[in-house]
Amino acid sequence: MSPSQSPLAAYPALRLRRPRQAAWSRRLVRESSLTPNDFIWSMVVHEGDGRVPVAAMPGVERLSVKEAAKAAREAQKLGIPAIAIFPQIDGARKDPLGRHAADPNGVIPNAVKAMKDAAPDIGVMCDVALDPFTDHGHDGVIEDGRILNEATIERLVEQGLMQARAGCDILAPSDMMDGRVGALRTALEAEGLIDTMIMSYAAKYASAFYGPYREAIGSARLGAAAPNQPGDKATYQMDPGNSDEALREVALDLAEGADMVMVKPGLPYLDIVRRVVETFRVPTFAFQVSGEYAMIAAATANGWLDRDRAVLESLMAFKRAGCAGVITYFAPEAARLLGA
DSSP: OOGGGSTTTTOTTOOTTGGGSSHHHHHHHOSOOOOGGGEEEEEEEESSSSEEEOTTSTTOEEEOHHHHHHHHHHHHHHTOOEEEEEEEOOGGGOBTTOGGGGOTTSHHHHHHHHHHHHOTTSEEEEEEOSTTTBTTOOSSEEETTEEEHHHHHHHHHHHHHHHHHTTOSEEEEOSOOTTHHHHHHHHHHHTTOTTOEEEEEEEEBOOGGGHHHHHHTTOOOTTOSOTTSOSSSTTTSBOTTOSHHHHHHHHHHHHTTOSEEEEESSGGGHHHHHHHHHHHOSOEEEEEOHHHHHHHHHHHHTTSSOHHHHHHHHHHHHHHHTOSEEEETTHHHHHHHHHO
16 A cells, blocks of 8 residues: 555544553553552451352452451552451351341451451441341342331341441442431431441342352342242342433432442443443442452453453453442452552
8 A cells, every 4th residue: 555545644643553652651641540549359258267268259268357357457558448348157147137237246347346456547348238147148128028128227227337336437238228328327327427438339230240249158049948039139129221220329329328339230330330420420439249250260260361451451441431449359469460
């Protein structure tokens, strides 16, 4: 092709590749950046000793309270600002109402206290939800095959207050009951716990990507406990086909006192993240959930993807979409890569 036939002949000065030619210039013009400050480390804690591998999530382990405290110190060294903890408890202590969720001597308050003692500058976020504690695996109280909204909120408020008293910095209600953010905020104010933050799972979808997490926490198989119990969470978690509804959910949670909001899952719902960020201009997070972690882990274990690049690229996508940060099981690994 002669110079006169070049597609750039009419625009001789237009060379978008110029800034891409060197690593330093690529860094100079990069629109989105990723640092350990963007991560909340998602972690499962258990009642026993040591570390227990999660088969569905290679590289992820359930941590004892003692190991969780060590992890908090590790997060501090890596520059990770916060850790989100989720419980795995003995199935013998699960019941239809999830009563153990509000136990002040349970694994979550013990872990919070140990982590704050070990690394006071690390924020701790607690899941406000009943599913790790119910024998049916649902996030709410069930009656005649229905999830009861108000009865569930009563249990969640008890759980959230217990977590806040234990020293939890951020309550993260993940149940998707209507009105639970307002009930939690009112209860916290009444107790004088005015500095406890709420990050609501504002747009949480009834997704297929939660399976490995349910193994990690030992959640009961939905619908297995009794014939009249729902086999899925579609009556309270959002329909994956809906986008406008997410904005209504976020607006409601903000009006009720949420400080931050979250979209869950993460990568399959980046369009929702972008709409929330552009509409509300509030701190918006996404959860890179267990299924997302497992897919990357499986593909890289088989040699189909470069693990380091896939991890960082997937996390950069959240920042590009406008997230203030991301809850991820990759947090310590990604922080080390960024510090290398």
